[in-house]
Amino acid sequence: MRRERNTKLVELFALTGWSKGELARLVNRRSASMGHPQLATDTSRVRRWLEDGECPRDPVPRVLAALFTERLGRVVTSEDLGLTGRPRHHVPAIPEELPWSTKRTVDALTEFTGMDLMLNRRGFVGTGFALVAGPVLVTNFDRWLGGDGPRPVVPPPQRGSFGNRASYAPVDAGPVGADEVAALEHAVTVFRAWDANRGGGLQRKAVVGQLNEVGNLLTAANPAPVTRRLWAVAANLAVLAGWMSHDVGLNPTAQNYFVIGAHAAREAGDLPRAAEALSRAARQMVHLGKPRDALALIELAQHTAGDRATATTRAMFRTVEAWAQAALGQGAACRRTLGLAESEFTTGKPQDDPDWVGFFDTADLHGMQALVYRTLAETDPSAVRPAQEHAQKAMELRAQGHARSQTFDLISLASAYLIDGQPDAGARYARMAVDATRDVSSHRTWDRLTDMRKLTGRYADVPEIRDLHEEIAERGGLSGPTTA
Numbered sequence: 001m002r003r004e005r006n007t008k009l010v011e012l013f014a015l016t017g018w019s020k021g022e023l024a025r026l027v028n029r030r031s032a033s034m035g036h037p038q039l040a041t042d043t044s045r046v047r048r049w050l051e052d053g054e055c056p057r058d059p060v061p062r063v064l065a066a067l068f069t070e071r072l073g074r075v076v077t078s079e080d081l082g083l084t085g086r087p088r089h090h091v092p093a094i095p096e097e098l099p100w101s102t103k104r105t106v107d108a109l110t111e112f113t114g115m116d117l118m119l120n121r122r123g124f125v126g127t128g129f130a131l132v133a134g135p136v137l138v139t140n141f142d143r144w145l146g147g148d149g150p151r152p153v154v155p156p157p158q159r160g161s162f163g164n165r166a167s168y169a170p171v172d173a174g175p176v177g178a179d180e181v182a183a184l185e186h187a188v189t190v191f192r193a194w195d196a197n198r199g200g201g202l203q204r205k206a207v208v209g210q211l212n213e214v215g216n217l218l219t220a221a222n223p224a225p226v227t228r229r230l231w232a233v234a235a236n237l238a239v240l241a242g243w244m245s246h247d248v249g250l251n252p253t254a255q256n257y258f259v260i261g262a263h264a265a266r267e268a269g270d271l272p273r274a275a276e277a278l279s280r281a282a283r284q285m286v287h288l289g290k291p292r293d294a295l296a297l298i299e300l301a302q303h304t305a306g307d308r309a310t311a312t313t314r315a316m317f318r319t320v321e322a323w324a325q326a327a328l329g330q331g332a333a334c335r336r337t338l339g340l341a342e343s344e345f346t347t348g349k350p351q352d353d354p355d356w357v358g359f360f361d362t363a364d365l366h367g368m369q370a371l372v373y374r375t376l377a378e379t380d381p382s383a384v385r386p387a388q389e390h391a392q393k394a395m396e397l398r399a400q401g402h403a404r405s406q407t408f409d410l411i412s413l414a415s416a417y418l419i420d421g422q423p424d425a426g427a428r429y430a431r432m433a434v435d436a437t438r439d440v441s442s443h444r445t446w447d448r449l450t451d452m453r454k455l456t457g458r459y460a461d462v463p464e465i466r467d468l469h470e471e472i473a474e475r476g477g478l479s480g481p482t483t484a
Helices: 007-016 020-033 043-051 060-072 102-121 135-145 178-198 204-217 224-247 251-267 271-287 291-308 311-327 331-347 362-376 381-397 403-419 423-439 443-459 463-478
Strands: none
Touching (some): 102 204, 178 403, 271 291, 291 311, 311 331, 331 362, 362 381, 403 443, 423 443
16 A cells, blocks of 8 residues: 655755755765664665655664755754654645744754764764855744744643654653753853853863753753743753854854754743844854855844843844944944944943853953954054954953953954054964964864964065964864864
8 A cells, every 4th residue: 555655855855956866875875874884775765755655764864864954954853854753744845834833943953963963973073064145044044033022931742742853862851840950051151161261172062962951851841930941041052052063163053053042042032042143143154254144144133132132232233243344344334333332331231131141241342343343454444453452452351261262352463463564563462372272172263363364475574474374374274173
């Protein structure tokens, strides 16, 4: 008897552009790399998955979810592929059902973290994922968030209704108490401190693993206040996982975590937190040389947060907006936006700020101003002096435990001096920045150093500059997301 066609898989398969033979080969190759060399998928079996609704056994659904996620550049779960064993209702692959449902968010959270951990364990670090950019990126974020009000906390379905997600997390999740949630909240604080001081490379997998476990806890029935706090923890961990992924050069992976973080924050009823996830995605876009996308994202973040955001949060959003404007050479707009950032920051009340914006203190305000003016200085020489002044001020104010930010301050200052025609001062601070990178596991620092290296070309006759130029080229070429 012929079974029902798997319409979900058929539609997503059509988007990939693969042939049935290509998918079979990819499944075999990935399965072997995961320790399952005995699997031997062929074209006829792929046809049965598609046309006859045959549901393959584990680990094939996990393998397919990983392959489709990489190919399509967005989180794809085994449920999205119709491979959970439950009745399949016809849901168009595009557009997605947006904003995500609570169950869809839990599925995405647990399955994507599970794939991330699995792929890294086997030597894959997510570089096969596709980076989303342009209008599609901004439109998707807008649709993903959806609505203007906070989400009500919905009790989770009974355990067992999340398909085969047990492949990624324990199945014995039970109710948790306030003390356990407090411990998870404290863990977020510890992870943030480590990231600020040492960079994202050394603890990224620990954060992803903790996020995976929180997703498992969200499948249990808990009182509404506990559930809301768990969603807040999930949002914080997802955004941190995204930031750490960006820090080590896993940028498409980072995008997926920012999406998950925005959804989790929405489940927690915290739209400013969702907006902060967008602001991180905007900073990522400027770093990757896509300032127009960044500007659209930060405008969406500001709209999403609205008047719910504190003054400090609004100031932080303004600095990201100014950085995008500086990268576009919009000098007047950039200066005006920085003025608004300063004004907002001075009216801020620390006691009103959520913990996730605590990193944005006076030192970070100056650090961002230094970065913005240093960026603008490439098209507007009058921005050089403000860049130097703010970088110096940031370095004076930086507290212990912020080694990565201190390194960025040094890079901004060295770059500003090089642009200003002062190679000796530029070389001095550049040397300090290169030395500082030895204690930080951050690919982003080397991206910035590589940008600074481009400014040294006209000083080839200065011995110290020449030595730095060669060292950055050699060490920067060796750096990469190897500790992800």
